[in-house]
Amino acid sequence: MKKNKNNKTRNKLPFKERFRKNAIVYLFLIPILIHFAIFQVFPFLFSFVLTFMDWRIIGNHEWVGLKHWIYFFQDKLAWKALWNTFMFSVYYIVPTMAIGLILALIINSGVRFAGFFKGIFFLPVVTSFVIVAGLWGWLFGGTESGLINWLIGLFGVEPQLFLADSSQALIVLAGLSIFKVAGSTMIYYFAGLQSIPKDLYEAAKIDGASKMKIFWKITFPLLKPIHFYVAIVTTIGSFQIFDSAYLLTGGGPNYSTTTIVFYLYQQGFTNLNLSYAAVLSYALFFIILIVSLIQRKYIGKDTAIY
Amino acid sequence: MKKIITYLLLIALGFCFLLPFLIMVLGSLKEIEYALLDPFFWIPEDPSIGNYLYIFRDGIFMRWIFNSFVITVIPVFSQMFFCAILGYIFAKKQFAGRETIFWIFMAVIMIPQQLLIIPKYIMFAQFEWINTYWALIVPEIWGIMGVFLVRQFLQGIPDDFEEAAYIDGANDIQIFFKIILPLSLPVVATVGTFAFISNWNDLFQPLIYMTQEKMYPVTVGLASLLGKEGNFGIEMAGSTLSFIPTFLIFLFFQRYFTEGIQMSGLK
Numbered sequence: 189m190k191k192n193k194n195n196k197t198r199n200k201l202p203f204k205e206r207f208r209k210n211a212i213v214y215l216f217l218i219p220i221l222i223h224f225a226i227f228q229v230f231p232f233l234f235s236f237v238l239t240f241m242d243w244r245i246i247g248n249h250e251w252v253g254l255k256h257w258i259y260f261f262q263d264k265l266a267w268k269a270l271w272n273t274f275m276f277s278v279y280y281i282v283p284t285m286a287i288g289l290i291l292a293l294i295i296n297s298g299v300r301f302a303g304f305f306k307g308i309f310f311l312p313v314v315t316s317f318v319i320v321a322g323l324w325g326w327l328f329g330g331t332e333s334g335l336i337n338w339l340i341g342l343f344g345v346e347p348q349l350f351l352a353d354s355s356q357a358l359i360v361l362a363g364l365s366i367f368k369v370a371g372s373t374m375i376y377y378f379a380g381l382q383s384i385p386k387d388l389y390e391a392a393k394i395d396g397a398s399k400m401k402i403f404w405k406i407t408f409p410l411l412k413p414i415h416f417y418v419a420i421v422t423t424i425g426s427f428q429i430f431d432s433a434y435l436l437t438g439g440g441p442n443y444s445t446t447t448i449v450f451y452l453y454q455q456g457f458t459n460l461n462l463s464y465a466a467v468l469s470y471a472l473f474f475i476i477l478i479v480s481l482i483q484r485k486y487i488g489k490d491t492a493i494y
Numbered sequence: 495m496k497k498i499i500t501y502l503l504l505i506a507l508g509f510c511f512l513l514p515f516l517i518m519v520l521g522s523l524k525e526i527e528y529a530l531l532d533p534f535f536w537i538p539e540d541p542s543i544g545n546y547l548y549i550f551r552d553g554i555f556m557r558w559i560f561n562s563f564v565i566t567v568i569p570v571f572s573q574m575f576f577c578a579i580l581g582y583i584f585a586k587k588q589f590a591g592r593e594t595i596f597w598i599f600m601a602v603i604m605i606p607q608q609l610l611i612i613p614k615y616i617m618f619a620q621f622e623w624i625n626t627y628w629a630l631i632v633p634e635i636w637g638i639m640g641v642f643l644v645r646q647f648l649q650g651i652p653d654d655f656e657e658a659a660y661i662d663g664a665n666d667i668q669i670f671f672k673i674i675l676p677l678s679l680p681v682v683a684t685v686g687t688f689a690f691i692s693n694w695n696d697l698f699q700p701l702i703y704m705t706q707e708k709m710y711p712v713t714v715g716l717a718s719l720l721g722k723e724g725n726f727g728i729e730m731a732g733s734t735l736s737f738i739p740t741f742l743i744f745l746f747f748q749r750y751f752t753e754g755i756q757m758s759g760l761k
Binding site: 227234238297305309311312313319327333379430457472 | 500501503504507508511512514515517518531532533534535576579580582583587589595599602604605606607608609610611612613614615616617619632633635636660665666667670691694695697698701702713716717720726729730733736737740743744748751752755756
């Protein structure tokens with residue numbers, strides 16, 4: 189009881205004293221919270237309200253209930269966009285992780301100029317999609333003037349249409365993203381590799397284990413938290429793919445690269461159907477939410493290893 | 495033997511990652527129409543700066559670069575400042591609701607930007623912010639990720655410095671500027687480099703908020719050039735120019751990038 193009383197008196201420092209220690213909280217946190225409410229919380233809630241309305245940029249708004257949600261479940265193109273997005277993830281996630289891991293292993297193997305090469309592999313990460321897409325469009329040009337068609341020609345393969353072929357375009361876009369993102373997965377893996385205790389390797393070497401065996405039995409399993417984390421980050425990133433589809437294919441050919449965000453952009457800002465775009469954005473949000481919750485469930489515990 | 499294979503692999507991969515950039519720079523020195531492109535058009539042979547002269551013929555490209563600087567540099571400095579203060583508040587200050595507010599911040603990170611952009615477009619139309627810098631600056635003056643990074647960093651620093659300064663009669667604003675800010679400069683630099691790259695490279699938001707050509711940042715401007723000019727070299731010259739600021743930032747702050755990526759994920 190006595191202790192409690194003591195605590196209470198301690199909390200009741202004179203106002204001036206409390207202000208001296210906490211002025212910064214009042215001065216900066218409150219404006220930032222107002223900013224947060226205006227630019228994050230309000231739009232998030234307002235967007236949900238929008239899905240039940242017909243919102244026109246000019247003219248009246250009216251309540252339409254579930255109309256847009258019902259249309260969403262019947263909209264074949266929306267489901268195709270979700271499917272394309274899913275397929276993009278399939279083409280993109282595992283190669284990005286694998287290449288990132290290989291790059292990290294090489295950098296971490298004690299080669300010289302490791303820092304220099306790390307910089308080179310990381311360079312595409314900081315380069316804008318617009319620049320990479322401009323180059324990619326030419327590299328994967330559908331005629332014989334593109335470098336990749338020349339390259340596969342050396343192996344006797346006929347020139348491919350690439351971006352103009354509805355069965356290849358999405359894969360070419362995935363390739364672009366792999367090139368752009370592998371450098372950042374490399375950084376995650378590099379950090380993971382460095383945190384593996386060296387004596388584990390020493391012990392395995394003394395036991396006469398081969399390099400391959402050491403990798404699959406020690407390195408790879410110990411990187412498990414990194415695998416999970418990188419998988420989640422690349423998955424969430426892949427659901428939001430937009431730039432390359434907008435820049436290179438415009439969603440085509442035959443809607444084969446219409447991803448969910450590209451479709452959302454088209455519906456909202458080309459067709460000016462903002463309410464339906466809001467429905468699509470909530471669909472995207474729910475998917476990302478589910479993936480994030482899975483992350484919380486599994487990774488929250490696993491990272492404790494380090 | 496094994497060493498040689500590793501080095502060969504390293505050099506081959508390095509070449510693959512670097513080649514597109516090489517083609518960009520060398521290609522920018524060639525005036526060539528799309529129809530005449532061949533796989534090795536970029537190999538230097540009678541280079542010219544004609545593409546660059548063409549780009550600078552009217553002021554529009556420089557205007558795009560200028561716009562990009564405006565919508566990048568202001569958020570970079572304000573994010574460094576506000577994220578440092580907020581990181582400090584959430585790491586060291588005791589006040590009601592601290593954990594709840596931070597938890598809400600971390601939950602909101604999960605909301606994709608694409609969801610917020612539709613209501614924000616409607617809001618900004620009301621504010622008459624469309625085709626103004628406000629639309630791209632005001633929402634970006636601080637960032638949750640930056641607050642998270644600074645908080646992580648400061649949680650690892652003992653309170654002793656602060657306590658000593660309080661005893662000397664300093665108030666917490668003095669403590670922030672004299673002690674905390676200098677201590678957290680590395681992580682604040684990380685916040686700044688991240689802000690620079692994400693704002694300089696952003697395409698989606700300016701595509702929606704900026705509809706007049708003279709308000710485009712360089713990403714949107716360059717995108718409008720893609721395939722339009724009938725001369726691949728011009729595209730490459732524009733790419734090279736817009737790449738220079740990113741490249742310089744990368745060259746000088748590479749360490750902060752990689753450290754930031756590691757901090758955001760692994761701790």
